[in-house]
Structure formats: C-alpha cells, structure tokens
Amino acid sequence: MLEFSGLGAVTERRAADDQPCWTAGSRWYAVQCLSNREFVAATQLRNQGFTTFLPCQVKTRRHARRFDSVRRPLFPGYLFVQLDLSRDRWRSINGTLGVARLVGHTETPSAAPAGSIEAIRSACDGFDVVNRSGDIAPGDMIRVARGPFSDLVGKLERLDSAARVHVLLELMGRRASVVLSRDQIIPELAAA
Numbered sequence: 022m023l024e025f026s027g028l029g030a031v032t033e034r035r036a037a038d039d040q041p042c043w044t045a046g047s048r049w050y051a052v053q054c055l056s057n058r059e060f061v062a063a064t065q066l067r068n069q070g071f072t073t074f075l076p077c078q079v080k081t082r083r084h085a086r087r088f089d090s091v092r093r094p095l096f097p098g099y100l101f102v103q104l105d106l107s108r109d110r111w112r113s114i115n116g117t118l119g120v121a122r123l124v125g126h127t128e129t130p131s132a133a134p135a136g137s138i139e140a141i142r143s144a145c146d147g148f149d150v151v152n153r154s155g156d157i158a159p160g161d162m163i164r165v166a167r168g169p170f171s172d173l174v175g176k177l178e179r180l181d182s183a184a185r186v187h188v189l190l191e192l193m194g195r196r197a198s199v200v201l202s203r204d205q206i207i208p209e210l211a212a213a
Contacts (some may be wrong), residue, residue, distance in 0.1 A: 041043040044053050046105040048132040049074070051124040051140075052114060059094045061114050062119030069113065084169035090167050097122055099124075101138050106130070162190060162209040170199060174209055 030092045063075045065196055076095040094100070104111050106129065114123050124129040144151050157163065161177045165188070175190035184203045189196055 032043065046107055047103055048105075049101045049137075050111075050130045050132055052100050052102050053121040053124055054098055054100060054119055055121050056098070057060070059098070061101050062117060065118045066100075066102055066114065066120075069117065071109070071114070073100055074103070074138060075100040075149055076145060077148075079150055080169055081167040084171035088169055088171070092148075095141075101133065102171050103110060104130075136159050150212075155185075157206070158210055162210050163184075163206045165201065165205055166207045167205045168201065172199070175199075177206075 051068070052062065059075055063073045066073045077092040078095050079090050080093045082091050102114065102123075111123065111130065114120055141151065142149075157177055157180075159177050159179050161175050163175060163186075164185040165171055165175070166174045170190060170192075173190050173192075175188040178187040178189050178198060180186055180203070184204050186201050188199050188201055188204060188206065190199050192199075
C-alpha cells in the first residue's frame with residue numbers, strides 16, 4: 022500500500038502478505054547511499070525486485086513559525102537490502118540511482134550480524150518507523166521527540182491510561198508540568 026506524505030515523498034507500507042520469504046542463504050546487507058538519497062535508493066531497489074529496509078524516526082521540523090513531522094532515516098546515509106549472494110544479481114545495486122556502494126571489506130559485501138536487522142524490524146511499525154518509547158517509568162529522564170517542545174529534556178512525572186504522559190520540563194527558567202502523547206517522547210538515553 023502506498024502513502025503520500027506532506028513532502029511529496031511516497032512511502033510503502035508493508036502488508037502482512039508482503040513480508041519477504043526467507044531462504045537459507047538470505048542475509049541483510051548494508052547499502053551506503055548518496056547524501057540525502059536514502060528514500061530514492063530504497064524505491065529504486067524495490068523497483069528492481071530487492072527487499073529493502075530503511076528504518077526511520079519521526080522528527081519535528083520547525084520552519085516559518087510552523088511545526089511539522091517528517092520521516093528521517095534512523096541511520097543517515099544507509100539502508101539495508103536482503104540478498105542471497107549466490108542467487109541474486111547483487112552487483113547491480115552499486116549502479117542504482119541514489120546508491121554509493123554495498124558495504125564490504127573486499128569485493129563481496131559483508132552481511133549484517135545475524136539477528137541485528139530483525140531486532141530493529143521488530144521495533145518498527147508498518148511504515149518502518151522505530152517506536153522508541155519503550156518501557157518508561159515515572160522518574161525517568163525523557164526527551165520530547167515531536168511537537169512544539171521538541172528536543173527538550175524533562176522528567177516523567179506520571180503515565181495516564183489514555184496514552185498520555187505528564188512531564189516536568191524547564192521552560193523559560195521555570196519548571197512546568199506538560200501533558201503530552203506517549204508517542205511524542207523517547208527515553209533520554211536512547212536519544213543520544
């Protein structure tokens with residue numbers, strides 16, 4: 022299913038039946054992309070029949086007194102592609118629009134550590150956006166990831182059953198309690 026974002030970019034949502042079929046020799050490999058071309062490279066690789074994974078995070082952008090949320094790569098300059106080196110035509114990846122090269126130490130690409138990409142995929146939603154709110158508890162230090170208080174650090178006071186959080190933030194030299202949506206915050210350690 023394709024979805025259009027406010028920036029004109031097209032994103033692909035993974036459907037349950039669209040999951041990659043795993044074969045014995047299939048592994049994840051890192052692809053280094055040209056500057057700010059991760060989404061273009063992922064689209065071009067999918068058009069060639071490769072299974073790609075571009076983990077993202079949602080960032081708040083401030084511009085002209087407005088706030089909007091945009092998807093940004095979790096690992097700027099990189100995406101992942103699933104390959105079986107004995108079966109797939111992997112050398113064509115280096116000539117793909119937006120791709121700088123497959124990451125490797127020799128002529129052949131180096132596979133990502135087993136289970137690492139699967140762990141990141143399990144933390145993502147259907148749009149490959151990483152959910153980093155994790156297990157948080159009152160008293161934890163958090164960072165506001167989206168909204169007008171973006172990038173402020175505060176202390177979590179309490180959690181509501183309605184997916185709201187009460188956060189104590191330092192605003193204009195005073196401490197203020199602010200109610201936010203749980204998906205607007207991330208643990209401070211994960212934000213570094």
